[in-house]
Amino acid sequence: xxxxxxxxxxxxxxxxxxxxxxxxxxxxxxxxxxxxxxxxxxxxxxxxxxxxxxxxxxxxxxxxxxxxxxxxxxxxxxxxxxxxxxxxxxxxxxxxxxxxxxxxxxxxxxxxxxxxxxxxxxxxxxxxxxxxxxxxxxxxxxxxxxxxxxxxxxxxxxxxxxxxxxxxxxxxxxxxxxxxxxxxxxxxxxxxxx
Amino acid sequence: xxxxxxxxxxxxxxxxxxxxxxxxxxxxxxxxxxxxxxxxxxxxxxxxxxxxxxxxxxxxxxxxxxxxxxxxxxxxxxxxxxxxxxxxxxxxxxxxxxxxxxxxxxxxxxxxxxxxxxxxxxxxxxxxxxxxxxxxxxxxxxxxxxxxxxxxxxxxxxxxxxxxxxxxxxxxxxxxxxxxxxxxxxxxxxxxxxxxxxxxxxxxxxxxxxxxxxxxxxxxxxxxxxxxxxxxxxxxxxxxxxxxxxxxxxxxxxxxxxxxxxxxxxxxxxxxxxxxxxxxxxxxxxxxxxxxxxxxxxxxxxxxxxxxxxxxxxxxxxxxxxxxxxxxxxxxxxxxxxxxxxxxxxxxxxxxxxxxxxxxxxxxxxxxxxxx
Numbered sequence: 131x132x133x134x135x136x137x138x139x140x141x142x143x144x145x146x147x148x149x150x151x152x153x154x155x156x157x158x159x160x161x162x163x164x165x166x167x168x169x170x171x172x173x174x175x176x177x178x179x180x181x182x183x184x185x186x187x188x189x190x191x192x193x194x195x196x197x198x199x200x201x202x203x204x205x206x207x208x209x210x211x212x213x214x215x216x217x218x219x220x221x222x223x224x225x226x227x228x229x230x231x232x233x234x235x236x237x238x239x240x241x242x243x244x245x246x247x248x249x250x251x252x253x254x255x256x257x258x259x260x261x262x263x264x265x266x267x268x269x270x271x272x273x274x275x276x277x278x279x280x281x282x283x284x285x286x287x288x289x290x291x292x293x294x295x296x297x298x299x300x301x302x303x304x305x306x307x308x309x310x311x312x313x314x315x316x317x318x319x320x321x322x323x324x
Numbered sequence: 325x326x327x328x329x330x331x332x333x334x335x336x337x338x339x340x341x342x343x344x345x346x347x348x349x350x351x352x353x354x355x356x357x358x359x360x361x362x363x364x365x366x367x368x369x370x371x372x373x374x375x376x377x378x379x380x381x382x383x384x385x386x387x388x389x390x391x392x393x394x395x396x397x398x399x400x401x402x403x404x405x406x407x408x409x410x411x412x413x414x415x416x417x418x419x420x421x422x423x424x425x426x427x428x429x430x431x432x433x434x435x436x437x438x439x440x441x442x443x444x445x446x447x448x449x450x451x452x453x454x455x456x457x458x459x460x461x462x463x464x465x466x467x468x469x470x471x472x473x474x475x476x477x478x479x480x481x482x483x484x485x486x487x488x489x490x491x492x493x494x495x496x497x498x499x500x501x502x503x504x505x506x507x508x509x510x511x512x513x514x515x516x517x518x519x520x521x522x523x524x525x526x527x528x529x530x531x532x533x534x535x536x537x538x539x540x541x542x543x544x545x546x547x548x549x550x551x552x553x554x555x556x557x558x559x560x561x562x563x564x565x566x567x568x569x570x571x572x573x574x575x576x577x578x579x580x581x582x583x584x585x586x587x588x589x590x591x592x593x594x595x596x597x598x599x600x601x602x603x604x605x606x607x608x609x610x611x612x613x614x615x616x617x618x619x620x621x622x623x624x625x626x627x628x629x630x631x632x633x634x635x636x637x638x639x640x641x642x643x644x645x646x647x648x649x650x651x652x653x654x655x656x657x658x659x660x661x662x663x664x665x666x667x668x669x670x671x672x673x674x675x676x677x678x679x680x681x682x683x684x685x686x687x688x689x690x691x692x693x694x695x696x
Contacts, residue, residue, distance in 0.1 A: 186449075324447075
């Protein structure tokens with residue numbers, strides 16, 4: 131049987147470990163928001179959903195569809211994708227929205243130029259790689275936007291009639307973090323650091 | 325439980341008065357009843373655990389509401405405070421002999437940990453799926469179970485692992501790999517359950533592994549999974565019956581391994597039967613599997629039925645299932661719909677006759693110890 135004092139000490143250590151772990155995640159995300167490279171992506175809603183976790187909208191970006199011909203390092207004899215990370219290089223277009231210029235499975239061969247940014251996504255196994263015209267759909271971890279309860283439907287309906295943008299912060303390692311939802315030039319929600 | 329112990333105490337008093345037992349025996353018996361009473365689940369501790377689960381659910385739904393009038397940093401701080409107060413307060417209460425309330429507070433703290441993960445996902449719009457959040461939550465809960473040596477937290481960790489298996493197993497979009505990681509989780513949690521002395525967790529893990537194997541059989545080749553499951557279950561059953569003492573000293577399942585083995589055996593055979601029933605040339609293979617299932621049920625009752633009422637009832641349920649599936653697959657074509665009622669009546673009659681006969685024999689004089 132555990133003695134009383136030891137039990138309380140292990141409970142205290144346990145609580146601090148769990149709180150520390152959670153704080154570490156928060157600090158990491160806040161750091162991306164603070165220091166990350168900012169890009170603007172064109173966005174549209176898909177598949178409305180209302181789960182226990184509250185109101186959120188599922189989002190699809192321009193960069194959620196990457197043509198196979200954009201991926202520079204597809205092996206010639208490869209039929210379908212592995213379960214793998216993907217690096218997508220982005221460059222701002224004339225309208226201010228960033229567009230993909232190249233992509234690599236695994237890692238990029240060279241760092242991005244000053245006016246470019248690399249975002250890291252994840253590709254599921256089984257996408258067709260044989261035809262260059264087809265597209266594959268990476269996840270970037272920014273496909274969900276949580277809203278205060280009850281506001282989801284209105285914004286989603288607006289998003290269907292006019293273009294919305296998402297300002298995204300990208301860390302040095304390519305991890306993306308949603309920063310602000312833009313209705314044209316108007317900022318709808320901006321995320322505080324904490 | 326309380327009613328049982330008070331009844332025994334009244335009996336002891338009566339036996340002492342009648343001169344059946346002497347005063348020292350009566351004292352020893354009373355002490356034994358009291359000692360075992362404290363170990364068993366009391367009504368109060370069940371209520372405390374239910375309150376904790378409700379409180380945990382309230383935390384999760386509070387997070388889901390994404391209530392803007394409380395700043396989110398305050399929400400994070402509130403959850404962190406619950407984690408700290410729950411674990412440390414629970415430890416203090418457990419030390420002061422309020423074990424049930426202490427364990428309940430630990431469950432609340434573990435729920436607050438899960439709620440914090442959901443809240444962080446909401447704050448930063450993380451679209452990583454629920455399943456990976458569950459893995460983090462389950463790992464944190466398992467860590468808590470080890471640190472606090474807690475039986476309920478071990479069961480909670482197994483429950484979270486099961487929820488993860490369920491989410492992944494029924495992910496029809498198949499965006500993810502088959503949840504083979506569950507095997508690792510099951511082994512780790514099984515090991516933890518010895519440290520935390522959680523027999524309930526071990527029972528739940530064994531049943532979950534059988535469920536995992538069912539998912540595996542549906543995903544891949546049925547027979548390649550089902551046949552080993554049947555064989556291993558038979559071996560485990562034999563080991564549990566013929567080496568009951570040593571096996572239970574190692575696994576510490578309270579003598580219920582035969583029950584799990586029988587469930588595994590019947591599940592494996594049911595998978596085989598479903599598979600063969602769909603094939604054109606089912607007749608011989610299906611008949612062999614069905615005969616094996618019926619023989620296994622009979623063997624289980626003969627070998628282990630006397631010691632365990634639970635085993636007998638699993639065997640009866642398996643027997644009813646076998647009667648139904650054999651009827652559906654082999655006889656349905658011969659009988660029209662009207663005959664169904666006749667067949668059902670006959671089958672239920674057989675079932676009732678068998679159960680009554682066996683229960684009567686198990687209660688035969690000179691045999692005692694019908695453990696559930």
